[in-house]
Amino acid sequence: MLSVSRLDSHSLALDLPLQPSHPVVLIPAAVAVLILALTRRSSRGAFAIAATGGLLGLLAAAALLAQQARGGAVADPRTIGELKVGPALGIPLRLQVDRLMVLVAVAVALVSLVVQVFARWYLYSDPRYRQFAATVGLFTAAMQLVVLSGDVLLVLVGWELMGWCSYLLIGHESERGKARRASYKAFLVTRIADAPFAIGLAVLALGARSTSIPQIVQHWPSAAAGHGTALTAALLCIICAVAGKSAQVPFQDWLPDAMEGPTPASALIHAATMVAAGTVVLAKLVALLELSGTARIVLTIVASVSMVGAAVLAFCQHDLKRLLAWSTVSQVGLMLLGLAVLPVREPADLGISHLLSHAMFKALLFLMIGWLSVLVGGTIVERQSGALSRHPALRRLVGVGLLALAGVPPLVGFVSKDLVVDEAARRGVDGDTCARIAFVALICVVALTAAYTMRMWLILIHRTGRQRVVVQEAVDDSYDVRDVGIVEMLAGSPQVDVHGRPLNRDEPPVPVPDDEDGPSAEPHPGTGARIGLQLLAILSVVGGLLVLSPMLEVDWKHANLWLIGASLVLMAAVALLVRLMSVGTVYGDAAARLPLPLRSSASRGFDADQAYVGLVARPVVALARGVARLDDGLDRRVQALPGVFASIAATGSRLHTRRPTSGLVAVALGVVLVGLMGVIWW
Numbered sequence: 001m002l003s004v005s006r007l008d009s010h011s012l013a014l015d016l017p018l019q020p021s022h023p024v025v026l027i028p029a030a031v032a033v034l035i036l037a038l039t040r041r042s043s044r045g046a047f048a049i050a051a052t053g054g055l056l057g058l059l060a061a062a063a064l065l066a067q068q069a070r071g072g073a074v075a076d077p078r079t080i081g082e083l084k085v086g087p088a089l090g091i092p093l094r095l096q097v098d099r100l101m102v103l104v105a106v107a108v109a110l111v112s113l114v115v116q117v118f119a120r121w122y123l124y125s126d127p128r129y130r131q132f133a134a135t136v137g138l139f140t141a142a143m144q145l146v147v148l149s150g151d152v153l154l155v156l157v158g159w160e161l162m163g164w165c166s167y168l169l170i171g172h173e174s175e176r177g178k179a180r181r182a183s184y185k186a187f188l189v190t191r192i193a194d195a196p197f198a199i200g201l202a203v204l205a206l207g208a209r210s211t212s213i214p215q216i217v218q219h220w221p222s223a224a225a226g227h228g229t230a231l232t233a234a235l236l237c238i239i240c241a242v243a244g245k246s247a248q249v250p251f252q253d254w255l256p257d258a259m260e261g262p263t264p265a266s267a268l269i270h271a272a273t274m275v276a277a278g279t280v281v282l283a284k285l286v287a288l289l290e291l292s293g294t295a296r297i298v299l300t301i302v303a304s305v306s307m308v309g310a311a312v313l314a315f316c317q318h319d320l321k322r323l324l325a326w327s328t329v330s331q332v333g334l335m336l337l338g339l340a341v342l343p344v345r346e347p348a349d350l351g352i353s354h355l356l357s358h359a360m361f362k363a364l365l366f367l368m369i370g371w372l373s374v375l376v377g378g379t380i381v382e383r384q385s386g387a388l389s390r391h392p393a394l395r396r397l398v399g400v401g402l403l404a405l406a407g408v409p410p411l412v413g414f415v416s417k418d419l420v421v422d423e424a425a426r427r428g429v430d431g432d433t434c435a436r437i438a439f440v441a442l443i444c445v446v447a448l449t450a451a452y453t454m455r456m457w458l459i460l461i462h463r464t465g466r467q468r469v470v471v472q473e474a475v476d477d478s479y480d481v482r483d484v485g486i487v488e489m490l491a492g493s494p495q496v497d498v499h500g501r502p503l504n505r506d507e508p509p510v511p512v513p514d515d516e517d518g519p520s521a522e523p524h525p526g527t528g529a530r531i532g533l534q535l536l537a538i539l540s541v542v543g544g545l546l547v548l549s550p551m552l553e554v555d556w557k558h559a560n561l562w563l564i565g566a567s568l569v570l571m572a573a574v575a576l577l578v579r580l581m582s583v584g585t586v587y588g589d590a591a592a593r594l595p596l597p598l599r600s601s602a603s604r605g606f607d608a609d610q611a612y613v614g615l616v617a618r619p620v621v622a623l624a625r626g627v628a629r630l631d632d633g634l635d636r637r638v639q640a641l642p643g644v645f646a647s648i649a650a651t652g653s654r655l656h657t658r659r660p661t662s663g664l665v666a667v668a669l670g671v672v673l674v675g676l677m678g679v680i681w682w
Helices: 021-038 043-069 099-122 129-148 152-170 177-208 213-223 228-245 254-260 263-271 274-284 293-316 320-340 349-376 392-406 412-429 433-461 465-482 486-492 527-548 561-582 596-603 608-655 662-681
Strands: 004-006 012-014
Touching: 021 043, 021 099, 021 129, 043 099, 043 129, 099 129, 099 263, 099 274, 099 349, 099 527, 129 152, 129 263, 129 274, 152 177, 152 213, 152 228, 152 254, 152 263, 152 274, 177 213, 177 228, 177 254, 228 274, 228 293, 254 263, 254 320, 263 274, 263 320, 263 349, 274 320, 274 349, 293 320, 293 433, 293 596, 320 349, 320 412, 320 433, 349 392, 349 412, 349 527, 392 412, 392 433, 392 527, 412 433, 412 527, 412 561, 433 561
Parallel strands: none
Antiparallel strands: 004 012
16 A cells, blocks of 8 residues: 655655665665675676676665656655664654755766776776775665654764775775775774764664654754754764764864775775765754754864865875875865854755755865876876876866866866855854854965965976976977978988988898887776776766755855955966976975975875874873783782682681580580470561
8 A cells, every 4th residue: 555645745656565765775785795696706706796786876876866756756765664773762763854865965976887887997907896896885885874854863873984985995905004994993993983873873762752753853853952062962972973084173084095996995095985975974964963052162163173184184195195085175164164154044065055066076086196196106296207108098087176276267177166155254244253263264265275276286287307308309490491402401411210310221120119108108097087087086076066956045145345356366376386386396296395304294294193103002001001010910819719718728727626515515415405396486
């Protein structure tokens, strides 16, 4: 029997047992199970399952988007049914479908599909490709569960599953010590930050007597007056977990180290899954965030410090892959500020719009830097310098990604970032403290983002020494030719081959190999991967048009043109300064002008590891050693007790005469006599 539920005054939706939201979550999970169950050693079979499952997952998400656009999506689809734990707490375990989460689900499915297809080429000779593809599928399912969950218990399940999958993806190359260390570090840091997450969700659920997110959001505004401290504490716990998952201060250091994982894993983690999960969770609870001024200002400060500090570190990185990692930390801070500066009772469109933008251009950049690393043999500046000059076919895709990251109009990064800046400026003028803090940080980040994107571009297009010598020789030859008459040149010049080299008639011409920089010598991803990269580039260019659709509710018609113009002038000035700094450097690296100790320290994240060691590790180790010494002392004393008792017994045995005293005999006889008298008289 079908039940009909009304979504709005204009549309009806059939609450069928299977909705498009279900396969969005189930298909990636099935990919992981099928790969491990059906493909024992076949990487080709694993890729077929991964690619097919990724495509089906994207189609399911697109069907859900089409259903939502028509107004026919079920808002709270059933899953396995309500979990019965008693009348004090309801656990409905339902999903939650709304316009923002549907858009995020499509972005996650698209990035996951492109990563799966690209990984087949990137990890072609990897014997553990099957495990990698299966983990990517499970990771995608966990993120989709967080995105579409309408129950905090389901959110917690997806949240923790992502942590385990990230551990496996970062440590995929487990034979390398650095990869193992990075995976341990990511797992431990995020687990420490996740500890308050369960506490915060439990407080919210117990207060509302339900784990349903809509019921939690509906309950707490009316209860906040009497339980404001509990709400603030719960939100601070959730913000702590979000900071850990999204690598915000003080948990920022694990994400750049996670670059030890394969580049496709980095693209997935950074673009649309793990680091974006915190923004998704806070977007679901944004109505509660508005009720606590303390939680809002804490989120604003954490995001602002993370955003500016990470942008500074990105400019100083010696490894371009780590530059993109620190850029992710900065851009996630911008997403969180998009939630912190929202007007009261407004949905989370600003933060989610930048999440969608970031997913497109950051996935593109990570995959392109992985492609270049295969061509040039690494991601450090010395290897990447001049990479696009040697492989000009990749210049367009990389250029689109960097322009979108920098926020150059009309690309998608400009649209989403300007909306946040404009809202922060508007609310800052109205006297909102959080918005003023956010606006100052955003202006700094506009300049810093232009700086590190320009620096990366100049490194990639820098001409190598060999290329400059070839150009100089061509110029010198042109002057020599100009000074020679045409008659003398034709009469006295030796015969040459098609390459302009002197031809000796007595010796056969030496065959000239193909140009090593030519397309025939370049390893290319497959057609599917290239199509996926081009699709990401197209969306990075035209994705900003999404704000014109009814799927996003943002005020783009009243943009401050003076503010936009000022930010563009600032970006142009910073880009020019970086260009001047790069002139005369060996690798076209503007950061080479900075002091070497500063660059070295920045490459290590300003030694945040040492702060962890001093503030966390050493006190914990000292406490553990103290507890161990106390336990050892107690254990020795307990083990000594039998000897003490044996000594006491031996002393008593020596003092005893082994013959009963007359008094003892009299007492015993008296007891027996009293007993007999009692029995007789009873």
